[in-house]
Amino acid sequence: MSDPMAEIRASFFIECEELLEALQDGLAAMDGGDTDAETINICFRAVHSMKGGAGAFGLESLVRFAHRYETVMDEIRAGRLAPDRDAMMLFFRAADVLSDIVRTSRDGEHIDEAEVESVLGQLEALAGGAPEEEEEEVADFQPMGLAIDLDGTPELPADAPWTIRFAPHAELFRSGNEPQHLLRALAALGEAQIVCRQDDLPPLDEIEPEAPYLAWEITLDTDKGEEEIREIFDFVDGICTLEVSGGPSGPALPPLPDLSDLPGTIDDGEAPVVPQAEAPVPDGTARRITLSEPAGDTSGDGPGTPLPSAGGEAPEPAGPPAAPPTRSAASADPAGGSGAGGGAGNGEARQSQAAAQTKPTVRVDLERIDRLVNLVGELVINQAMLSQSVQEAGIPSNSPVSQGLEEFMQLTRDIQDSVMMIRAQPVKSLFQRMSRIVREASAAVDKRVRLKTEGEATEVDKTVIERLADPLTHMIRNAVDHGLESGEKRRAAGKSEEGVVTLTAAHRSGRVVIEVADDGGGINRPRVRQIAEEKGLIPEGLSMTDSEIDNLLFMPGFSTASQISDLSGRGVGMDVVRSSIQELGGRITIASEPGVGTTFSISLPLTLAVLDGMVVRAGGETLVVPLGAIVETLSLADEEIRSIGPGRNVLHIRDTFVPLLDLAVELDYRGPLESYDGSVVLLIQQEDGARAALVVDSIEEQRQVVIKGLQDSYGHVPGIAAATILGDGQIALILDPVDLMSNVAGRSRGAVPSLDLAG
Amino acid sequence: MTDHAVSPDDRSELELLSFRVGEQEYSVDIMSVREIRGWTRATPLPHSEPFVRGVINLRGAVLPIIDLSCRLGIGATETTERNVIIVVQMEGQSIGLLVDAVSDILSIPRSDLQAPPDMLADAAHSFVRALTVVEGRMLRILDLHSVYPQREGNAA
DSSP: OOOHHHHHHHHHHHHHHHHHHHHHHHHHHHHTTOOOHHHHHHHHHHHHHHHHHHHHTTOHHHHHHHHHHHHHHHHHHTTSSOOOHHHHHHHHHHHHHHHHHHHHHHHTOOOOHHHHHHHHHHHHHHHTSOOOOGGGHHHHHGGGOOSSOOSOOOOOOOOSOEEEEEEEOHHHHHTTOOHHHHHHHHHHHSEEEEEEEOTTOOOGGGOOTTSOOOEEEEEEEOSSOHHHHHHHTGGGTTSEEEEEEEOSOOOOOOOOOOGGGOTTTSSSSSTTHHHHHTSOOSSSOOOOOOSSOHHHHHHTSOTTSSOSSOTTOOOOTTSSSSOOGGGHHHHTSSOTHHHHHHHHTSHHHHHHHHHHHSOOOOOOOHHHHHHHHHHHHHHHHHHHHHHHHHHHTTOOTTSHHHHHHHHHHHHHHHHHHHHHHHHEEETHHHHHHHHHHHHHHHHHHTOOEEEEEEOTTOEEEHHHHHHHHHHHHHHHHHIIIIISOOHHHHHHTTOOSSEEEEEEEEEETTEEEEEEEEOSOOOOHHHHHHHHHHTTSSOTTOOOOHHHHHHGGGSTTOOOOSSOOSSSOSSOOHHHHHHHHHHTTOEEEEEEETTTEEEEEEEEESOSSEEEEEEEEETTEEEEEEGGGEEEEEEOOGGGEEEOSTTOEEEEETTEEEEEEEHHHHTTSSOOOSOOTTOEEEEEEOTTSOEEEEEESEEEEEEEEEOBOSTTTTOOBTTEEEEEEOTTSOEEEEEOHHHHHHHHTOGGGOOOOOOOTTO | OGGGOOOGGGOSEEEEEEEEETTEEEEEEGGGEEEEEEOOOOBOOTTOOTTEEEEEEETTEEEEEEEHHHHTTSOOOOOOTTOEEEEEEETTEEEEEEESEEEEEEEEEGGGOBOOOTTOOSGGGGGEEEEEEETTEEEEEEOHHHHSOOOOSOOO
């Protein structure tokens, strides 16, 4: 049995991932010039929710950072801070740090404090305040030189005590809150006198054990504002009755500016109320807010009533509109969004908004989905077996049985597609990670780089996404480091100083194509060639096509940067990228044009569970050859075969010689044949261009097969990638051409990583 | 078979499934047996040990088949339709044992089990965990761990 707390914690971190994603989205939208109040709100809410959850789990570093972040975000929301380029850069960086903190908190690792502190410091500087303790939020706001010209903002007098009446509802206890903690937190704000009101307590025999009867009245003498007091009750918002009254008697606020001076507040029906509502209360007593029923109770009070917030909007605790009198000016600030922002702080409103934004989803264990995928695989196999038996039974194709089977096949295919869709995920999360890589990489090499992403909604199998992160990271770094020229060179070439790296994803003919393109100088082919020659990777003076030269980048140990930079160029370059792509059953190609840029294209199968294969017979056994590896098929004539030693033959095809392999011999099914005249040959090609001709007995068909890993049940078999079950219920092995060729080429040449189709 | 589903500690008697391999009689703990099925042709695995007959489709799972006779050094089994595959499970891993025929289910008091004599030096020795006598016949209790082929590296 797992610890329930651990489960809740785990789901909190999953939620954090989603919130971080929402934050990234919001930031990206803001960066793109969208300064809509709602966009800023999304970011704010994401950070705020993380802070809330983190507080519940005692993740102090997360709370601290999120709090500071949120504060600055709030400044933007209130319009007191313009989200300029530098601020946005900082926000992105802060989001990165935040995700680091989430990750390290989750995994119990240690965070790089220096980085956190540096970003924290910058955030603080941006917020315009000296580093402060988080409790002193109000003080932090004060020096913000409010945009409206007020004749000196008076200080908060700290004399009159606050009276807080707090009555928990049953829901408060049901959701696991504890009034004692709240009271303690209140007491920590200043000098508190807490009186428990038992007025509602019925006689003992009438007491319902689970109903709340107690209320507390707290007299709090503090220099803190109402905001701080309310913030304590942040998480019980809506599940208690809270009244805060008294406090510092109305400070002599200067007359509010004329409403017509406040652009942005007029268009909003409620907005003009805000300054009025926040107007100083003469006697300093009647300021009451009922948190529990925000809509019904308070909306009846028209403008001009001494409610700090208008139109039934319960104040957002950390937001500016619900503010002690000094801060009323803040809400009256020309950023019209602040009024709406405050409204969004209401618990219920927040929920309904969130619901409107996201489609309902269910979180399911990956294991269950995999089980479903497996079962559907069985279904496909079974259906194929059934069709085969129906055919063998000689049932005519127009009979109801055959027709029913036809429909059954259609349904099976639909089910298979739908199930595969469950495992598929948009590449968005992956792309978001890449935007971080770009930021970090460009900062490291001091280039201005913008990442453009397209096709974020393209869906790919989850496993593919996970295993694509590393190679893609490497490619992005390469693009920033090697692909793009320096700022001066770009200017000289008449390009914008800011380099652009474009990351696109798209579905193309049953595969997913992911492209990393830069608008840099293109591959310096003479240089690439020279390096390859210097390193002895190719003989000097070899005649090579452009694409052959480009492909030199994939050779192990090749690195074009003459200086090894921090970022890339450690010699574990593109060859590693290529082999990881190959492990996913993918291919990678380069296209480059001097002066215009370089594009790397990765083509991947949609899923790792199904493979397009050619079913062949060899030595009496049925085998499946991945279609992607086959370049062409041909029929052999004796005169095309040349012997180059005992048992070693090559195929002479179009003036090139390709090693000829008898598949049945290689797999130990039988000895070599006397003559291969008339045999069927599959010409297979590796990504690096190495080719081989495989002799098979016959080609049966081309079909999709469900991949069954052999690793778990048996272990690795040389030359074999996985197994599948054919229509007759027999197991057929899926060939791993790369592994087969490298085995044949002699283990001396070093093992080429095998195609791990089983995933 | 569910009748026998008691935890091993509770059993003072060991229940064994006995079967014939070549002319010899072997047995395995019945708790490790998942099912018994008829012989179907196995797909051979290239470059495998001679006693690995290949893999079969067991309701969608890939099940390696071990020719027990070959594994025990008695000689490869000539498979006919009468051969039987005993699907056993150990440490979460299923394998199929190709045997000649299943004979019986026996209850043997644990006290009747004898350790195999140390002097035996034949190949089959290490595969036998214990010996017992049933109606005057010697019954060998198979050690499944040693029967199972050593996993070849590559745990990827």
